Amino acid sequence: MDWGLIGHEWAVKLLAEHVALSRERHAYLFTGPTGIGRRTLAIRFAQSINCQNPPVPGQPCRICSTCKRIEQMQHPDLIMVQAEHEGETLKIDQVRELQHTLSLAPYETRYRIALMLRFDEANSSAANAMLKTLEEPPEHVIVILTANSAENLLPTIASRCEVLRLRSLSMKETAYGLHTLRGVPDEDAERLAHISDGRPGYAIRLFEQPTLLGQRQRWLDELVQLIAYSRRERFASAKEIVDDKEGLRNKLQLWLTFWRDVLVCVSGERKSITNLDYSEKIQKLVAVTDLDQAKLYVNSVVRTIEYIDHNINSRLALEVLLIDLPKMDIAS
Numbered sequence: 001m002d003w004g005l006i007g008h009e010w011a012v013k014l015l016a017e018h019v020a021l022s023r024e025r026h027a028y029l030f031t032g033p034t035g036i037g038r039r040t041l042a043i044r045f046a047q048s049i050n051c052q053n054p055p056v057p058g059q060p061c062r063i064c065s066t067c068k069r070i071e072q073m074q075h076p077d078l079i080m081v082q083a084e085h086e087g088e089t090l091k092i093d094q095v096r097e098l099q100h101t102l103s104l105a106p107y108e109t110r111y112r113i114a115l116m117l118r119f120d121e122a123n124s125s126a127a128n129a130m131l132k133t134l135e136e137p138p139e140h141v142i143v144i145l146t147a148n149s150a151e152n153l154l155p156t157i158a159s160r161c162e163v164l165r166l167r168s169l170s171m172k173e174t175a176y177g178l179h180t181l182r183g184v185p186d187e188d189a190e191r192l193a194h195i196s197d198g199r200p201g202y203a204i205r206l207f208e209q210p211t212l213l214g215q216r217q218r219w220l221d222e223l224v225q226l227i228a229y230s231r232r233e234r235f236a237s238a239k240e241i242v243d244d245k246e247g248l249r250n251k252l253q254l255w256l257t258f259w260r261d262v263l264v265c266v267s268g269e270r271k272s273i274t275n276l277d278y279s280e281k282i283q284k285l286v287a288v289t290d291l292d293q294a295k296l297y298v299n300s301v302v303r304t305i306e307y308i309d310h311n312i313n314s315r316l317a318l319e320v321l322l323i324d325l326p327k328m329d330i331a332s
Contacts, residue, residue: 003044004062006177006200007169008037012044014164016058019048025162026137029145032166034253035202038146041166042115046070046078049142050109066109076107082117087249087308090118092125099133102141111142119145120152120309127154134160152309168198171272178203197257197274219251223258224281226322228329234322242314249308256301262286263294284330293326300324
């Protein structure tokens with residue numbers, strides 16, 4: 001099956017078989033890091049379910065009126081729900097409005113499809129309300145949730161879904177897909193494959209929005225500067241960092257790739273690092289860092305992201321992280 005995706009062939013094959021054999025589940029959960037392709041996979045799945053003229057069962061044509069409107073998120077039988085901004089909260093009123101819509105018969109297609117993006121941002125009331133729909137789903141409805149991890153959701157929600165765990169792709173596969181499917185020049189494709197850490201959706205955004213590359217450099221330079229700061233200077237910086245709530249999680253995810261590069265180099269793994277343009281600074285840290293320390297730095301960032309996902313005081317979580325980081329001037 002060719003759904004026009006970069007990677008994730010196993011997921012495409014599984015979902016296409018469900019459609020071809022008319023064995024669609026009432027609920028799916030696509031998990032994986034931001035930019036891995038969860039939303040695109042969900043859109044293609046929705047197209048394959050409701051396509052008017054599939055060339056073969058399970059393969060969306062992507063040119064019929066239904067496929068085009070689903071692609072543009074403008075089909076009346078596709079309902080997308082998400083928090084207004086990344087890092088904010090999906091609320092119970094949004095779920096209740098969705099439930100009302102799902103109680104109605106489809107306008108044009110076999111199924112109404114509810115696409116709930118970043119469902120790990122749902123508050124407890126919204127999650128429990130959605131659980132009722134998953135327990136007693138209408139026959140004409142398919143629900144698709146996306147989240148970073150199934151473990152971030154109520155176990156009762158994950159257990160009622162078919163879970164597909166998407167993983168980062170190899171650099172080679174990502175670069176090849178960027179070049180062949182998106183027309184990205186070879187040199188740029190290879191660079192973006194590394195920077196995105198094998199997340200094709202993120203790589204595509206970087207290519208289409210060059211300003212994001214500048215933002216990435218500013219955030220990494222900020223980390224380099226923080227490493228050189230005293231504890232007092234770090235705490236003073238923490239307030240400014242947490243004020244950008246929408247960007248905070250993305251910034252921490254980027255910092256995580258930096259510390260994972262340090263861990264990879266310290267452990268001696270034969271794996272190319274993500275932030276090739278910061279390799280000199282990474283090597284300076286590697287020279288004075290042992291394996292246990294490298295693991296500590298990675299785990300500290302991971303823990304901070306988890307705290308923020310669970311709405312724990314962001315500034316306090318960030319200050320704890322900054323205490324854990326080493327002090328060293330690696331800028332020069």
